[in-house]
Every structure is written in C-alpha cells, then in structure tokens.
Amino acid sequence: MSLRNKCTLYKVCIRPVMTYAAPVFAHANPKALYQLQVLQNNFCRRASGAPWYVRNDILHRDLELPTISKYMQDMSKKFFDTAANHPNPLLQTAVSYEPPHHFIRNGMSFQTHRTNSPLRSKG
Numbered sequence: 778m779s780l781r782n783k784c785t786l787y788k789v790c791i792r793p794v795m796t797y798a799a800p801v802f803a804h805a806n807p808k809a810l811y812q813l814q815v816l817q818n819n820f821c822r823r824a825s826g827a828p829w830y831v832r833n834d835i836l837h838r839d840l841e842l843p844t845i846s847k848y849m850q851d852m853s854k855k856f857f858d859t860a861a862n863h864p865n866p867l868l869q870t871a872v873s874y875e876p877p878h879h880f881i882r883n884g885m886s887f888q889t890h891r892t893n894s895p896l897r898s899k900g
Contacts, residue, residue, distance in 0.1 A: 780824060780825060780840075783824040784824065784840055784841075784842070787820055787824070787842075788842075791820070792817075792848070795813050795816065795817075795845070796813075796845065796848060796849055796852065799848075799849040799852040799853050799856070800852070800853040800856050800857065802849055810845060810846055810849070813845045814844060814845045814846070817842070817844070817845055818833045818836070821833065821836040821837060821840055821842065822836060824840070825839070825840065857872055860872040
C-alpha cells in the first residue's frame with residue numbers, strides 16, 4: 778500500500794475514532810492526550826518506514842499530519858464557531874455554557890471554612 782493511501786486510511790478511519798468528541802477532550806488529562814499522540818507517532822513511523830533516529834516532528838511535517846492536540850484544538854474551535862452561528866437556540870446556549878461555581882476546581886473548593894473535625898487532635 779502506498780504511503781499516501783496509508784495516510785488517507787489513517788485520516789478517514791483511525792483518527793476520527795481517536796478524537797471522537799474532541800470538544801470534550803479539550804479539558805482531558807494531558808496524559809490521555811499524550812497516549813493518543815504516542816499512538817499517532819507509532820503510526821507515522823510504521824507507515825513511513827522511518828528509522829528510530831528520525832524525529833517525530835519531521836514525520837508529522839512530511840506526512841502533513843498535525844499533532845493530536847493541535848488537531849483537537851482545531852476541531853473544537855470549528856465546532857464552537859459553527860455552534861455559535863447555528864439557528865438552533867439550544868445549540869447556541871450550549872456554546873455559552875459556564876459551569877456553576879461549585880464545579881470549578883481551585884484546590885480548596887471542597888472546604889471553604891474550618892470545622893472541628895473529630896480526627897484533629899486538640900493539643
């Protein structure tokens with residue numbers, strides 16, 4: 778199979794499965810995105826038959842594939858741009874969604890004041 782056909786197969790069949798619901802993954806754990814990037818790097822190396830010393834960014838450039846995070850950012854931006862201009866008002870309100878204050882994690886959101894805990898020593 779030619780390199781061009783391998784890239785097309787990846788772009789049409791594999792990458793959409795990996796990046797399904799990209800707007801949701803925009804806030805995913807970086808480790809999960811890293812694992813997807815490793816998978817794409819392995820594909821690039823095997824499809825091109827490149828030796829181990831060829832850098833991944835060179836493979837991506839030659840195969841004209843953006844990194845997974847860049848691709849997902851572009852897909853998310855495209856989704857939100859389309860949704861903002863959509864005639865359906867429900868979709869428009871989904872774009873302007875702001876999570877309630879108690880969902881925002883700031884490290885201490887679970888405890889806003891000190892309590893007398895029975896586990897704390899009274900020394």
